[in-house]
Amino acid sequence: MAKSSSREDEQPGRFNTEHSSGRMNLEMGVGTFAPSTATPKTIIVAKDGSGHLTTVQKAVNSIPKSNSQRVIISIKAGIYKEKVQVDVPWVTFQGAGPRLTEISWGDMASTEGPDGAQLGTFKSASVAINGDHFTARDISFRNTAPAPPGGAVGRQAVALRISGDMAAFFNVDFYGAQDTLYDHKGRHYFYRCYIEGSIDFIFGNGRSFYVECRLHSIASPSGSLTAQKRESTSEDTGFAFLKCVVTGTGNIYLGRAWGPASRVVFSFTNFADIIQPSGWFDWGDPSRQKTVFYAEYQCYGPGANRQGRVPWSRVLTDAQAKPFLHTGFINGEQWLNSA
Numbered sequence: 091m092a093k094s095s096s097r098e099d100e101q102p103g104r105f106n107t108e109h110s111s112g113r114m115n116l117e118m119g120v121g122t123f124a125p126s127t128a129t130p131k132t133i134i135v136a137k138d139g140s141g142h143l144t145t146v147q148k149a150v151n152s153i154p155k156s157n158s159q160r161v162i163i164s165i166k167a168g169i170y171k172e173k174v175q176v177d178v179p180w181v182t183f184q185g186a187g188p189r190l191t192e193i194s195w196g197d198m199a200s201t202e203g204p205d206g207a208q209l210g211t212f213k214s215a216s217v218a219i220n221g222d223h224f225t226a227r228d229i230s231f232r233n234t235a236p237a238p239p240g241g242a243v244g245r246q247a248v249a250l251r252i253s254g255d256m257a258a259f260f261n262v263d264f265y266g267a268q269d270t271l272y273d274h275k276g277r278h279y280f281y282r283c284y285i286e287g288s289i290d291f292i293f294g295n296g297r298s299f300y301v302e303c304r305l306h307s308i309a310s311p312s313g314s315l316t317a318q319k320r321e322s323t324s325e326d327t328g329f330a331f332l333k334c335v336v337t338g339t340g341n342i343y344l345g346r347a348w349g350p351a352s353r354v355v356f357s358f359t360n361f362a363d364i365i366q367p368s369g370w371f372d373w374g375d376p377s378r379q380k381t382v383f384y385a386e387y388q389c390y391g392p393g394a395n396r397q398g399r400v401p402w403s404r405v406l407t408d409a410q411a412k413p414f415l416h417t418g419f420i421n422g423e424q425w426l427n428s429a
Contacts, residue, residue, distance in 0.1 A: 130159065130160035130161060130162050130182070131159065131160075131161045131162070132161075132162045132163075132164055133149045133152065133153075133161065133162070133163050133164065134164045134166065135148075135149050135163060135164065135165045135166065135170075136166040136168075137166070137168040137170065138166075138168075140166070141164075141166060145170065145172055146163065146165060146170050146172060146174050146183070146193060147172055147173075147174050147175070149163045150163065150174065150175070150176050150178070150181065153178045153181065154178070155177070155178055157178045157179060157180055157181075158179070158180065159180060160180045160181075160182060160223075160428070161180060161181055161182070162182045162184050163181065163182065163183055163184065164184045165183060165184065165185050165186070165191050165193075165229065166186055166191070167185075167186040167187075167190040167191055168190075168191065168192075169192045169194060170191075170192065170193045170194070171194055171195065172193065172195065173195045173197065173215075173216060173217075174193055174216070174217045174218070175217075175218045175220070176217075176218070176219045176220060176221050176224060176254075177220045177221055178221045179221040179222045179223045179224075179254070180221070180222075180223045181221060181223075181224055181225075182224075182225040182226070182227065183224075183225070183226040183227070183229055184226075184227050184228065184229070185226075185227065185228040185229030185230070186228065187228050187229075187261075188228060188229055188230045188261060188262060188263040188284070189230070189263075191228070191229045191230065192229070192230040192231070192232055193216060193217055193229070193230070193231055193232070194216055194230075194231075194232035194233070194234050195216035195217075195232075195233065195234065196216075196233060196234035196235045196247070197209055197213070197214040197215075197216070197233070197235070197247065198214055198235045198244060198245055198246065198247045199211045199214050199244045199245065199246040199247070200243070200244025200245065201214065208244065211246040211248060211269055211272070212248075212251065212272070212274075214233070214235075214246060214247055214248045214269075215233075215248040215249070215250060215251035215272060216231060216232060216233050216248065216249050216250065217231050217249070217250045217251070218250075218251045218253070219250070219251065219252045219253060219254050219257065220253050220254055221254045222254045222255045222256055222257075222276075223254070223255075223256050223257070223425070223428065223429075224252070224254050224257040224258075225257065225258045225259070225260070225429045226258075226259045226260070226262050227259075227260045227261060227262070228260070228261050228262070229262055229263075230262070230263040230264070230265065231249045231250040231262070231263070231264050231265070232249055232264075232265040232266065233247040233248060233249040233265070233266040233267075233270065235247035235266070235267070236267070237267035237268070237288055237308060237310075238267060238268055238288075238289075240289070240311075240312060240313075242268075245267075245268055246268050246269040247266055247267060247268060247269060247270075248266065248269050248270065248271075248272045249264045249265055249266040249270050249271060250264055250270075250271055250272065251272035251274055252271075252272070252273060252274060252276065252278055252296065253274040253275055253276065254276055255275075255276035255277055256276065256277055256425040256428075256429075257276060257277075257278045257279070257429075258278070258279040258280075258281070258426060258429035259278070259279070259280045259281070259283050260281050260282065260283075260429075261281070261282050261283065262280070262283045262284075263283065263284040263285075263286075264283065264284065264285045264286065264287075265286050266286065266287050266291065267287055267288045267289070267291070267308065268287065268288055268289040268290065268291070269287070269289070269290055269291065269293055270285060270286060270287035270291040270292070271285055271287070271291060271292045271293070272293060272294050273292055273293065273294035273295075273296035273298050273329065274294040274295065274296060275294065275295055275296055275327075276296055276297070277296070277297050277298070277420040277421060277422075277425075278296050278297070278298040278299070278420065279298070279299050279301075279417065279420060279422060279426060279429070280298065280299070280300045280301065280303055281301050281302065281303075282301070282302045282303065283300070283303045283304075284303070284304045284306065285303060285304070285305050285306065286306040286307075286308060286338075287306075287307070287308065287313075288307060288308050288309040288310070288313040288340065289309065289313045289314055290313075290314050290315075290316070290317035290346060290348070291305075291307075291313075291314075291315065291316075292305070292315060292316045292317075292329065293316065293317035293318070293319070293348060294317075294318070294319060295318065295319040295320060295321070295325075295327045295349065296327060296329070297326060297327045297328060297419070297420055298328075298329050298330070298420065299330050299332070299417060299419050299420045299422070300329065300330070300331045300332065300334055301332045301333060301334075302332070302333045302334065303331070303334045303335075304334070304335050304337065305331075305334055305335070305336045305337070306336075306337050306338045307336070307337070307338030307339055307340050307342050307364055308338055308339060308340070309338070309339060309340025309341070309342050309364075310339060310340055311340055311341060312340055312341045312342065312366075313340050313341075313342045313343075314342055314343040314344075314345065314346045314371065315336065315342055315343065315344050315345060316329055316344065316345040316346070316354050317345065317346045317347075317348035317352075318345060318347075318348060318349060318352040318353055318354050319348045319349035319352065320349045320350075320351040320352050320353050321349050321350060321351060322350070322351050322381075323351045323381060323383075325351065327353065328353030328354065328355070328383070329353070329354045329355070330354075330355045330357070330414040330415075330419050331354075331355065331356045331357065331359055332357050332358060332359075332414070332415060333357070333358045333359065334356070334359045334360075335359065335360040335362075336359065336360065336361045336362055336364070336365070336391075336393065337362050337364075338362065338364060339364065340364055341364060341365075341366050342364055342365060342366060343365075343366050343368075343369065343370060343371045344356065344361075344365060344366075344369050344370055344384070344386075345370050345371070345384055346370075346371045346372075346373055347370075347371065347372050347373040347375070347378040347382050348373060350375070350377070350378045350381050350382075351378075351381040351382060351383070352378070352382045352383070352384070353382070353383040353384075354383075354384055354385075355383075355384075355385045355386075355387065355406070355411075355414040356385070356386050356387070356389050357386075357387040357388060357389070357406075357411055357414055357415055358387070358388050358389065358390075359386075359389045359390075359394075360389070360390055360391040360394075361389060361390070361391040361392070361393025361394045362391060362392065362393050363391075363392035363393050364393060365393030365394075367395075367397065367398030367399070368398055368399060368400050369384070369386075369396070369398075369399045369400060369403055370382070370384045370399070370400050370402075370403050372400075372402075379400075379402040380402075382402065383404075384400075384402070384403040384404065385403065385404045385405070385406045385410075385411075385414075386403070386404075386405055386406070387405065387406040387410075387411040387414070388411075
C-alpha cells in the first residue's frame with residue numbers, strides 16, 4: 091500500500107550521506123571510541139561527608155561558568171533527594187551504579203514554584219541539563235510523583251530534561267510515569283539505558299540515538315512510548331532506536347505525533363505484546379499523517395506484528411534504514427570520543 095507519510099526526499103540529508111568520515115556502526119560497540127587524552131578534574135560527592143561536598147548541586151555550582159575542560163562529579167552510593175540544574179558545559183555525573191546512586195525529586199507540572207505559578211512540564215524535571223557536552227554514567231534519575239491516570243491534567247513529571255547538545259548516557263536508569271525523559275533539544279546518545287514510564291515517556295525534539303536500551307512501560311491501561319516534536323520535514327531531529335527491547339504493561343503506541351513532522355524509527359527492536367496494533371497515533375490531527383516519518387526495520391517479537399498498523403507508517407528497506415543504524419545520525423564521529 092502506498093504510504094502517505096513524508097517521502098525520504100523530504101527528509102534532511104546532510105547527516106545521511108554515504109561517505110561521512112569516522113562514522114561508526116554501533117554493532118562494533120562503544121569500546122571503539124577513542125579515550126580523551128586530557129586528565130579531567132574530579133569532585134567527589136558523598137552524603138556521609140567523606141567526599142569534597144555533600145550534594146550534587148553544590149558540586150555543580152563549584153564549576154565556573156567559563157569551564158572548558160571535562161569535570162567529573164563522582165557521586166557515591168546513596169539517594170540524593172535534590173532538584174539539580176546543570177548550566178555549565180563539560181560535566182560528567184559518575185555514579186556507583188544505577189541501582190546504587192540515584193538523584194530524585196517529585197515535582198509535577200502543576201507544582202507551584204517559588205513565584206506561586208505552576209512549574210509546567212519543562213521546570214518539573216528532577217534533573218535539568220542545559221550545558222553542552224554532558225555525560226552521565228552508572229546512575230539513576232527519578233521523578234517520584236505518582237503515576238497519573240489517563241487524561242489527568244498537570245501530572246506530567248520529568249525525571250531528566252536534556253537541553254544541551256552533544257550529551258551521552260551510559261548505563262543510566264530513568265524512572266517516572268508521564269513524560270519521564272524530556273529529550274528536549276540537541277544531539278544525544280543513550281547506550282544500555284533503562285527508561286521507564288507510562289505516557290509519552292520519551293518526548294521532545296532532540297536528535298537522539300538509543301542503542302541496546304530497555305524501554306519499560308508501566309501504563310495502565312494504556313499509554314505511549316514516544317512523543318517526538320519535529321515541526322517540519324526540513325528539521326534534522328528525531329529519535330532512532332537500535333537493538334532495544336520494549337517490555338512492561340498496558341496497551342501502548344510506539345509514538346504519538348506531538349509535532350506535525352514527528353520522526354521515530356525502531357530497528358532490530360524486540361516488542362513485547364503490549365504494542366497497540368495500529369502502532370502509531372496522529373495526535374488527533376489527520377493532516378499529520380502526511381508529514382510524520384514513523385518506521386520499523388527488522389523488528390521482532392509479538393508486538394512487531396504489523397497486521398493492523400496504520401498505513402501511513404512504513405517498513406524500511408535496507409538502504410532506507412542505513413542512516414538510522416549508526417552514530418552518523420547524531421554526527422557522533424565529531425564528538426562522542428570526548429564523552
